[in-house]
Amino acid sequence: SQTIHQWPATLVQPVGSPLSLECTVEGTSNPNLYWYRQAAGRGLQLLFYSVGIGQISSEVPQNLSASRPQDRQFILSSKKLLLSDSGFYLCAWSARSRGGETQYFGPGTRLLVL
Amino acid sequence: AQSVTQPDIHITVSEGASLELRCNYSYGATPYLFWYVQSPGQGLQLLLKYFSGDTLVQGIKGFEAEFKRSQSSFNLRKPSVHWSDAAEYFCAVGFQKLVFGTGTRLLVSP
Numbered sequence: 001s002q003t004i005h006q007w008p009a010t011l012v013q014p015v016g017s018p019l020s021l022e023c024t025v026e027g028t029s030n031p032n033l034y035w036y037r038q039a040a041g042r043g044l045q046l047l048f049y050s051v052g053i054g055q056i057s058s059e060v061p062q063n064l065s066a067s068r069p070q071d072r073q074f075i076l077s078s079k080k081l082l083l084s085d086s087g088f089y090l091c092a093w094s095a096r097s098r099g100g101e102t103q104y105f106g107p108g109t110r111l112l113v114l
Numbered sequence: 115a116q117s118v119t120q121p122d123i124h125i126t127v128s129e130g131a132s133l134e135l136r137c138n139y140s141y142g143a144t145p146y147l148f149w150y151v152q153s154p155g156q157g158l159q160l161l162l163k164y165f166s167g168d169t170l171v172q173g174i175k176g177f178e179a180e181f182k183r184s185q186s187s188f189n190l191r192k193p194s195v196h197w198s199d200a201a202e203y204f205c206a207v208g209f210q211k212l213v214f215g216t217g218t219r220l221l222v223s224p
Contacts, residue, residue, distance in 0.1 A: 006157075032210065043118075043204060043214040044158075059211075090157055094210075100146050100165035101210055105157040 002027035006091050006106040013113055019064075019078040021109050023091030026072065031093040033074040034103060035066055038088040050074060051096075086113045116141050118205055120215035127195045128223050135190040135218050137205030145207040147188040149179055152202045152217075161203075164188065175199070197222045 003026045013019060025031050032051050036044040046059045048066035056066050063082050067075045074091055089109045094101040119138045127133050139145065146165050150158040162173025169181040179190045188205060200222045206212040 043216040044206075044212075045214075046211055049211060092158075100163075102148070102160060102163055103212060104160065105150070107157045108155075110155070 002093070002104065004091060004093055004104060004106040006089075006109050008109060009107065010110045011112070013081050013111065015083055015113055016080050019076070019081050019085070019111070021076040021089055021091075021111070023074040023076075023106055024072055025093045028093070028095060029071060031072065031095060032101065033068060034092040034094075035074065035076050036090040036092065038090060038108075044090065048076070081113045083113050086111055116208070116213045118207055118213050118215035120203075120205055120218050122218045123216070124219045124221065126221040126223055129197050130194050133190075133192045133195045133199070133220070135203050135205075135220070137188045137190065137215060139186050139188065139205075139207045139213075141186075141207055141213075144183060146209060147179075147181060148206040148212065149173065149177070149188070149190050150204045150206060151175075152204065154201075158204065161190070195220075195222055197224070 005024050034049045035047040037047055038044050050056050050068045053068050064078050091106040092103040094103045117140045121136055148163045149161040151161050152158045161177050162171050162179055164171050164181045172178050177192050179188055181188050202217045202219045204217045205215040
């Protein structure tokens with residue numbers, strides 16, 4: 001069966017520090033991968049998605065970037081964190097299908113920028 | 115623009131009572147439709163989905179949802195709520211990229 005991991009689970013970082021959040025998927029190959037941010041009362045906002053190694057699409061302009069160095073690894077980064085980057089970050093994967101794709105989510109990383 | 119509306123921010127239901135959570139969407143074509151549930155501090159778990167076919171879909175934990183094209187709605191229902199159903203529920207629509215509603219927090223009273 002497929003599983004998705006995210007780490008760390010919780011992170012407290014000072015403003016201006018760098019960030020690296022990691023997401024890995026097991027039990028599947030060539031998944032589509034997604035990064036979302038969840039803010040209180042605002043649902044989930046899609047930040048990045050990837051259909052393959054090195055292929056990243058950005059959905060909103062922001063202080064963050066994403067990379068996919070391996071097929072089942074997706075990394076969310078920042079060079080300098082802002083207070084507004086605080087939130088709950090969720091990674092998701094889907095199997096490519098013509099008949100409809102379902103996204104499955106990881107446990108999330110709670111980021112607090114102070 | 116694509117959007118999903120979950121008009122109820124909070125809903126309180128007595129244990130054993132029935133539940134209906136509303137979801138309306140605006141999309142260029144009939145999208146795929148999903149309901150997810152999130153417990154505090156955790157990721158989202160898929161409850162059910164609609165791609166095509168029968169407009170009444172069954173999901174896990176006794177939940178079901180009905181797609182009504184004429185109303186652009188995909189409401190979630192459960193005939194008898196359990197205390198463990200207390201969580202936040204998200205409706206989502208789309209194809210490869212999903213648009214999420216802002217969620218409905220369900221509280222279950224004894």
